Amino acid sequence: MSEFRLITALNRVLAQASPEVIVGIGDDAAVLREGSGSIVWTIDAQVEGVHFRREWLSWADVGYRSMMAAASDLAAMGAMPTGALSALTVSDDVSEAMILEVSEGQREAAGLLGCPVIGGNVSRGGTFSVTMTVLGRAAKPLLRSNARPGDLVQVAGRLGDAALGLTHLMGGSRAGAGIAAWRRPHAQIEAGLRAHASATAAIDVSDGLGQDVEHLARASGVRVVLVEAQLLKCAPRLDPSDALALALWGGEDYALVVSAPSSIEGFEVIGTVTEGNGVLVKHVDGCEVEAASLGRGYDHGLRERA
């Protein structure tokens, strides 16, 4: 069963009507009614051996990444984060000093986001992991589902740098372009708040632009046409086909993609929304191809981790 089908099946089991719930399973975060606004809420896990190996980054980086990765879901809802809880599962080979270093990294990210870690849980377990849940507020949360033909598709943040860094790390190198981007991603909270007023839909880039934009296109019932030349402006300086593959399928960028009728400050326009379905890439020569047909090979080395 694919992740998408599993989530659909889980939703079928878990969905329960409640006057409190505005958005349930299936968007970047859940949304609960609260007074005249809403509470936006997400949870995300970083598991050793799956999302990272300890020789790739410091324990503080693990904490920092865990906080930013979770907060990124709130950026994608146009929400302002207010607090976080941290649940650690600690294997026998992780010392208290390492745990405290993880929390130093969480604190650093929390300080940048204005979103303190206010509680959590510590448990023993066979595999080390950090699960963070982040809560925030939004007057009107941005969903994945309202992109309209004619909208511009725009991105805040870089695409493919983190994946490039990860390829270096997986190859045994500890220095190289993109490693810093992978170790210390930045949740695009300010960009999300800026986009909030005019954006019709939004998603954060965790799995890779191609896949995440596919989710947005499916949820909105539209087609997205990405323009290669525009995309490459946000991607690593490499041979264009490598750069495009990394930008499309690398993932873990925690960039923010939105659709909106006009361009938004701080965002780079990378494509347009049209009638139809699926995600296409328009080459410099004008020809359009299915995104999925482009360099998906990159996928395999990286994606099998998550």
Add this chain to the structure above:
Amino acid sequence: MSEFRLITALNRVLAQASPEVIVGIGDDAAVLREGSGSIVWTIDAQVEGVHFRREWLSWADVGYRSMMAAASDLAAMGAMPTGALSALTVSDDVSEAMILEVSEGQREAAGLLGCPVIGGNVSRGGTFSVTMTVLGRAAKPLLRSNARPGDLVQVAGRLGDAALGLTHLMGGSRAGAGIAAWRRPHAQIEAGLRAHASATAAIDVSDGLGQDVEHLARASGVRVVLVEAQLLKCAPRLDPSDALALALWGGEDYALVVSAPSSIEGFEVIGTVTEGNGVLVKHVDGCEVEAASLGRGYDHGLRERA
């Protein structure tokens, strides 16, 4: 480093002033300001091999337990739960059918609590675990820290039954008193809401009454004197010293202990708050002994798991 000292050290690293935060690390749940009331928020993990073994219960029980254990923290704050997120870490030997069975159990518990599961996360990982975060509301959350001399100490729910069930399961038996209580605990939400108006302090019994009441006594700067004869009314029907040891140190009861100036409907009075510190048990002959001196031997077989 003990769990208590680790949490103190984590709090030192993570504490950050925020106008949004009413209660941070150290109580049963965190509390955020929200309009005229507050949001009460907790996270809890059930890890295979630490909190359960798969031969001890069904996958639906795992889901049910995970939901009730997390919601129990909200009962201890006098809060009404409104929603939950579920983060699963799935090892290779856990099938999608098992995952869906876990979510069936979560749904059943969620239905009883009026607290739907509205989102979550699924990740691969070396060890299977279910981490649940639950959100709720309370006009004025009950803390651990306001018990006053003269208050009555009262409990809603049974003490030691779950631990008795667990001893059966650990001994290889699949039938016996207490097994159902261990597999399907009940978060004392209604009792917490009933206690909310008059209780001065509250805590849920997860680690064992003795230890949890110690937390309450320390946070409030008081002594608690538990009356053996009263305690045994809530404990398994066994030889009194076995029953007392299970009730004091067994844990995983998810009973609710509160202090209040007068008795509350649905609670059994088990002791009193006095000046001083620590937790004592008053025997039938009138003599008072340190709770910690009583049958802590039970502790070792069970406590080393968590």
